[in-house]
Amino acid sequence: MKAISCLEPGRLAMIDAPEPAASEDDVVVDVKRIGICGTDLHAYRGNQPFFAYPRILGHELSGIVRSAGARVEGLRPGDQVAVMPYLHCGECIACRRGKTNCCTRMQVLGVHVDGGMRERIAVSASHLIRTNGLTLDQSAVLEPLGIGAHAVRRSGLQAGDTVLVVGAGPIGLGVMAMAKRRGAAVIAMDINEERLSFCRSWARADACVNALREPEQALLELTNGEMPTVVFDATGSARSMEGAFRYPAHGGTLVFVGLVKSSIAFDDPEFHKRELTLMGSRNATKEDFDAVTEAIAAGDIDVSSFITHRASFDDMIPQFETWLKPESKTIKAMVEL
Ligand SMILES: NC(=O)c1ccc[n+]([C@@H]2O[C@H](COP(=O)([O-])OP(=O)(O)OC[C@H]3O[C@@H](n4cnc5c(N)ncnc54)[C@H](O)[C@@H]3O)[C@@H](O)[C@H]2O)c1
Numbered sequence: 001m002k003a004i005s006c007l008e009p010g011r012l013a014m015i016d017a018p019e020p021a022a023s024e025d026d027v028v029v030d031v032k033r034i035g036i037c038g039t040d041l042h043a044y045r046g047n048q049p050f051f052a053y054p055r056i057l058g059h060e061l062s063g064i065v066r067s068a069g070a071r072v073e074g075l076r077p078g079d080q081v082a083v084m085p086y087l088h089c090g091e092c093i094a095c096r097r098g099k100t101n102c103c104t105r106m107q108v109l110g111v112h113v114d115g116g117m118r119e120r121i122a123v124s125a126s127h128l129i130r131t132n133g134l135t136l137d138q139s140a141v142l143e144p145l146g147i148g149a150h151a152v153r154r155s156g157l158q159a160g161d162t163v164l165v166v167g168a169g170p171i172g173l174g175v176m177a178m179a180k181r182r183g184a185a186v187i188a189m190d191i192n193e194e195r196l197s198f199c200r201s202w203a204r205a206d207a208c209v210n211a212l213r214e215p216e217q218a219l220l221e222l223t224n225g226e227m228p229t230v231v232f233d234a235t236g237s238a239r240s241m242e243g244a245f246r247y248p249a250h251g252g253t254l255v256f257v258g259l260v261k262s263s264i265a266f267d268d269p270e271f272h273k274r275e276l277t278l279m280g281s282r283n284a285t286k287e288d289f290d291a292v293t294e295a296i297a298a299g300d301i302d303v304s305s306f307i308t309h310r311a312s313f314d315d316m317i318p319q320f321e322t323w324l325k326p327e328s329k330t331i332k333a334m335v336e337l
């Protein structure tokens with residue numbers, strides 16, 4: 001079976017991999033779509049500190065059931081599935097409290113263990129969602145958009161809230177789309193004007209603010225001096241995350257969806273006078289995948305224009321480099337098998 005392995009930083013190679021070993025609880029899936037995201041690019045560049053090589057990347061997956069183990073119920077050969085790539089332990093303090101998305105022993109497919117850049121993969125039936133009503137492309141973006149759905153659900157935002165989403169990459173776009181669906185007015189902020197204009201058209205953002213041009217003043221003007229009640233930061237920039245403490249309204253919430261490998265410092269008076277609620281948001285759960293499925297089915301999320309670049313599995317390796325470059329203007333690249 002063909003697989004693409006990241007042998008070491010900067011080197012992807014087509015290899016001959018063994019067929020997946022499946023238990024009675026597993027389903028063997030013919031992989032059909034692999035979405036490419038920042039995590040794959042970081043792994044490829046070698047700036048994921050705890051990443052072990054060689055590794056088969058790929059965690060944004062959809063495919064068709066090839067065979068199901070003896071103990072699997074509800075999935076049959078021919079069913080279309082999306083993969084929930086967060087393999088949780090089921091026993092730790094987080095799992096026992098239903099927060100499987102932040103399991104203490106989390107193993108993510110394509111990150112901690114081999115992922116989906118291969119013709120077939122064995123996945124526990126508990127981590128598959130039947131998506132017969134969606135397209136393969138739509139099924140493969142449930143994962144990245146589910147990150148935004150999780151952050152929005154966690155924030156507790158209400159219809160009528162004015163929310164700010166800083167960072168208009170694929171993750172921030174998912175936050176915007178799901179916040180709009182919940183009835184919020186959305187202000188998008190980025191430093192990239194092209195991405196901001198995509199926010200207007202794709203996520204129907206109500207307003208856009210360039211973070212390089214007196215953003216605080218712009219937010220005051222857009223909110224009658226009150227500031228947004230919920231602020232999401234999806235930049236992966238420590239500077240932006242530190243600055244974001246100034247943006248929420250008094251009594252508001254700041255959600256860090258993006259992450260950095262460094263400390264974040266903040267000014268306590270700014271935090272305290274607002275009685276700010278600060279949250280991290282990690283991964284997603286089945287509820288979040290279901291919320292995205294419903295949003296797509298309702299026509300609230302246009303997956304076809306979210307996918308900006310495509311390649312076949314055999315042609316992926318040379319394309320991968322170009323997707324890394326900002327001038328390629330990639331939002332989501334999709335690999336097809
Ligand atoms: N919560 C999770 O479980 C989870 C899952 C996947 C990814 N992430 C994280 O989410 C973040 C975003 O991912 P992505 O794939 O959308 O990344 P991306 O790099 O495509 O998008 C980030 C955006 O932030 C903008 N930006 C950068 N610095 C800024 C600043 N100072 N002010 C305003 N905008 C700024 C960039 O122009 C870009 O448009 C990353 O940190 C990623 O690691 C989190």
Ligand SMILES: [Zn+2]
Pocket residue numbers: 036037038039059060144
């Ligand atoms: Zn991803």
Ligand SMILES: [Zn+2]
Pocket residue numbers: 088089090091092093094095096103104105106
């Ligand atoms: Zn656990």
